[in-house]
Amino acid sequence: GGIITQTPKFLIGQEGQKLTLKCQQNFNHDTMYWYRQDSGKGLRLIYYSITENDLQKGDLSEGxxxxxxxxxxxxxxVTSAQKNEMAVFLCASSMGLGHxxxxxxxxxxxxxVL
Amino acid sequence: GDQVEQSPSALSLHEGTGSALRCNFTTTMRAVQWFQQNSRGSLINLFYLASGTKENGRLKSTFNSKESYSTLHIRDAQLEDSGTYFCAAEVGEGADRLTFGKGTQLIIQP
Known part of the structure; x- marks a missing residue:
């Protein structure tokens, strides 16, 4: 088994601020993902990475x-936090890419974001 | 329209009863995952199906790729089953990412 750790658990920012979220996994998985979840909605893909130093845009990469x-x-x-923004950011990993x-x-x- | 449609959007069950959640896909899909999001917000993997049926305790999931749908059956519901259930699939030919449904909010009442 393995575990995925995300830090911080809660993040409060100011409008316009640059904010960084971190994710660690010990599955030894090649592929990692960042999703955003807004209230009442499903998850939307922001970025994913197939391997170290790789970066692929998802559906929501702007900003x-x-x-x-x-x-x-x-x-x-988050390059510039938007006022009153509230969302949950979820990190994921998988052994490879695909179904x-x-x-x-x-x-x-x-x-x-305040 | 949405490529992954979940129904119902909300469901209330009494303890000990059961029901089914459904996920319809508007195009080709090759595998489906079901998750439970609990009150703390964590996503718990329930099933990953490339075909057929899987069962785990009081949960059972089926996947019908020909008719483009998947179901999640819950029997003998318990209070801890409350939460939001999401299905997700790689939708469309050559898709390399999961598309999530909007979820079914399940409330289990005593």
Whole structure:
């Protein structure tokens, strides 16, 4: 088994601020993902990474940057936080990319922008 | 329209009863995952299906790729089953990412 750790658990930011969320996995998975969840909606893909130093845009990449520093970690940066924004950011990993590979999720980071 | 449609959007059950949640897909899909999101917000993997039926305790999921739907059956519901249930699938030819439904909010009442 393995585990996905996300830090911080709660993040409060100011409008216009640059905010960074971190994700670590010890599954030794190649592929990692960042999703955003808004209240009452399903998850939407922001960025994903097939391997170390790889970066692929998802459906919601505008306003975000990401970095796959090493195989086990994947960071997401909100480049300019939007006032009154509230969302949960979920990190996931899988052994590979594609329908044969189950995704495992972290506990999430809850963002509130004042 | 949405590529992954979940129904119902909300469901209330009494303890000990059961029901089925459904996920319809508007195009080709090759595998489906079901998750439970609990009160703390964590997503718990329930099932991953490339075909057929899987069962785990009081939960059972089926996947019908020909007719483009999947179901999640809950029997003998318990209070801890409360939460939001999501299905997700790689939708469309060559898709390499999961598309999530909007979820079914399940409330189990004593």
């Amino acid at each position: 975000y940057d990401a970095s796959r520093e090493k195989k086990s970690s994947f960071s997401l940066t 044969s590979y189950e995704q495992y999720f972290g506990p999430g980071t809850r963002l509130t």
